[in-house]
């Protein structure tokens with residue numbers, strides 16, 4: 001069976017699908033014949049993206065609101081049929097030192113990046129378990145396997161997504177539902193605007209993350225790290241080296257300042273303003 005045969009006609013829901021990695025993934029899957037539903041808190045942009053690409057379903061979704069999430073999934077199933085794949089992708093990444101992070105921003109990061117993934121998984125599972133099939137894909141980050149100054153709460157949120165998703169895989173082993181985590185490196189989307197990759201690593205394009213997700217759906221695996229080079233570096237530094245050595249190498253490569261002093265704050269301003277509001 002080809003990759004396209006495994007994707008065709010699958011009903012795939014993608015949260016935070018109005019732009020960036022979610023939109024690139026929706027586009028790649030749609031091209032292979034999947035039925036796509038994108039939801040996003042940014043109603044104008046999700047409608048624009050959905051219309052422009054002729055997706056089967058698009059609309060407003062706030063992943064931090066259980067009622068909104070439930071209603072969105074119900075409507076998708078009424079329109080397109082049972083959900084085969086749910087991609088919990090919506091996420092935000094405000095940058096800066098913890099001490100300067102307003103409490104409402106801290107809560108918002110955890111609300112979207114962690115609570116949103118947890119309720120999404122719960123709602124998805126409730127639909128998939130009785131059917132004994134389905135695939136939950138949670139978008140974490142390589143930031144979930146490492147620690148990066150300027151991203152403390154974001155790091156915590158992505159470590160949480162990885163632990164959560166691994167736990168579900170064991171808790172629902174044999175249920176027919178697959179569980180995967182996706183760990184992208186810094187990727188050229190709005191979320192990474194004004195940030196440059198540390199030495200020796202390059203930023204990925206959203207299409208590269210999308211291609212990895214397509215592969216995961218065709219052949220489910222527990223984790224996909226993208227790029228392979230960044231994934232290898234993160235694994236090597238954080239699993240094989242003593243912490244002090246890994247931290248020193250990280251500092252030498254510039255990761256200590258990537259999300260602090262090296263940020264181009266002019267280029268990043270619009271993103272920070274957008275995600276810091278209620």
Ligand code: NAD
Nearest residue numbers: 016020021040041062063090091141184186187189191192
């Ligand atoms: P992005 O900012 O381009 O897109 C994220 C989308 O999520 C936006 O359209 C936004 O409106 C939406 N969103 C925010 N809050 C929401 C809510 N409450 N409900 C529904 N939608 C909401 O970001 P991206 O780079 O495409 O990021 C997608 C995922 O990939 C995130 O989970 C992010 O943490 C992860 N990731 C991104 C990078 C990167 O460097 N871009 C790296 C690793 C992981």
